[in-house]
Amino acid sequence: MNPNLERLHPYPFEKLAKLKAGITVPEHLKPISLGIGEPKHPSPAFVKQVIADNLDRLANYPTTKGIDELREAIATWASKRFQLAEGTLDPARNVVPVNGTREAIFALVQAVVDTSKPATVVSPNPFYQIYEGAAFLAGADPVYLPCDNSNNFIPDFDAVPESVWKDCQILFLCSPGNPSGAVIPRETLVKVIELADRHDFLVASDECYSELYPDEATPPEGLLQTCAAIGRHDFKRCIVFHSLSKRSNLPGLRSGFVAGDAEVLAGYLKYRTYHGCAMPVHNQLASIAAWSDEDHVRENRAAYRAKFEAVVPILREVMNVDFPDAGFYLWPETPMDDETFAKELSAQQNVHVLPGRYLSRTVDGHNPGENRVRMALVAPLEECVEAAQRIVDFVKGFKA
Numbered sequence: 001m002n003p004n005l006e007r008l009h010p011y012p013f014e015k016l017a018k019l020k021a022g023i024t025v026p027e028h029l030k031p032i033s034l035g036i037g038e039p040k041h042p043s044p045a046f047v048k049q050v051i052a053d054n055l056d057r058l059a060n061y062p063t064t065k066g067i068d069e070l071r072e073a074i075a076t077w078a079s080k081r082f083q084l085a086e087g088t089l090d091p092a093r094n095v096v097p098v099n100g101t102r103e104a105i106f107a108l109v110q111a112v113v114d115t116s117k118p119a120t121v122v123s124p125n126p127f128y129q130i131y132e133g134a135a136f137l138a139g140a141d142p143v144y145l146p147c148d149n150s151n152n153f154i155p156d157f158d159a160v161p162e163s164v165w166k167d168c169q170i171l172f173l174c175s176p177g178n179p180s181g182a183v184i185p186r187e188t189l190v191k192v193i194e195l196a197d198r199h200d201f202l203v204a205s206d207e208c209y210s211e212l213y214p215d216e217a218t219p220p221e222g223l224l225q226t227c228a229a230i231g232r233h234d235f236k237r238c239i240v241f242h243s244l245s246k247r248s249n250l251p252g253l254r255s256g257f258v259a260g261d262a263e264v265l266a267g268y269l270k271y272r273t274y275h276g277c278a279m280p281v282h283n284q285l286a287s288i289a290a291w292s293d294e295d296h297v298r299e300n301r302a303a304y305r306a307k308f309e310a311v312v313p314i315l316r317e318v319m320n321v322d323f324p325d326a327g328f329y330l331w332p333e334t335p336m337d338d339e340t341f342a343k344e345l346s347a348q349q350n351v352h353v354l355p356g357r358y359l360s361r362t363v364d365g366h367n368p369g370e371n372r373v374r375m376a377l378v379a380p381l382e383e384c385v386e387a388a389q390r391i392v393d394f395v396k397g398f399k400a
Helices: 003-007 012-019 045-053 055-059 068-081 101-112 129-138 162-166 186-199 223-229 262-275 281-291 295-315 338-349 381-397
Strands: 095-098 120-125 141-146 168-174 202-206 238-243 256-260 373-376
Touching: 003 129, 012 338, 045 055, 045 281, 055 281, 068 095, 068 256, 068 281, 095 101, 095 262, 101 129, 101 168, 101 202, 101 238, 101 256, 101 262, 120 129, 129 141, 162 168, 162 186, 168 186, 186 202, 186 223, 223 238, 223 256, 256 262, 295 381, 338 373, 338 381
Parallel strands: 120 141, 120 168, 168 202, 202 238
Antiparallel strands: 095 256, 238 256
């Protein structure tokens, strides 16, 4: 077996299951899960209809690169959304459709990391665990940049020693952040691009929450948008990941894309051709429909906005919690340690959240996820409100 398999940490939900093993939940209370970031809003009916109308395409082998129409739809959407100069995001060279961001991120690291020399993959901390696992299995070492109250949950790149950048081959960004929802501003993205040029590493920006934001007039900036703003129209050393899972409530479609530096994507596509990841044609046709429509996305944002506006004031009675810049998570401080909070909340109120430390690593004695929990406001509004009220009751009645 690949010895790097032994370097992998248990996934956060494995740790959560172990934490709650043996507890008895109150049967009179309906379970409410705020732990897993799985959208629960209805999938768009018109997307499902496209799949139903094209099931005969199951008879066709899909190509790894995807059909021309899908790449064109993606390029059109991204160019408009991120204000890219006309023609700079070439559907044939700058876009690769993928089966969701998880496998796409994993594959990118395998394709990019060069282990003939020292290799590190740098990421925020807390982080999406695939960044770390992909690094381990590529033979690289992860490096974690703390994100906490002191830096508004965005890495302080000025505080990173030059020695960290020396062996960096990939820097992961997550904006809007998981779990904080923090959006990285343009001036910081410019700084990151300058660092990538100076030290010759790839900036890989995970932007799968970019379409869930509170103010319709101010969508979050993306890395390619920053490239366009500074005249970097070849997107050199810059790659972004996007998905229909959160934007369109289609996590089961397993559809997204990677876009950016054409030279990097050429090697990435070669890797994926051998890796065997090709999106079924009927899913590609459904994806075209989803990327081509914004009405359902605006409705989605409105639904999340209503939940945040209802839930945050309730929780503030007993917790320190802020509205996120974007995304569908809350990242509140807990009035007791995060593991105790999550375990006892399940046991006493049948409400389920994820301890923050499970999304982070302890570095130099500091775990930026400790004494926080991640709450995904994916349940219906009424359930989210009920969960918040139960959390208030739990905190008020808790005795250590």
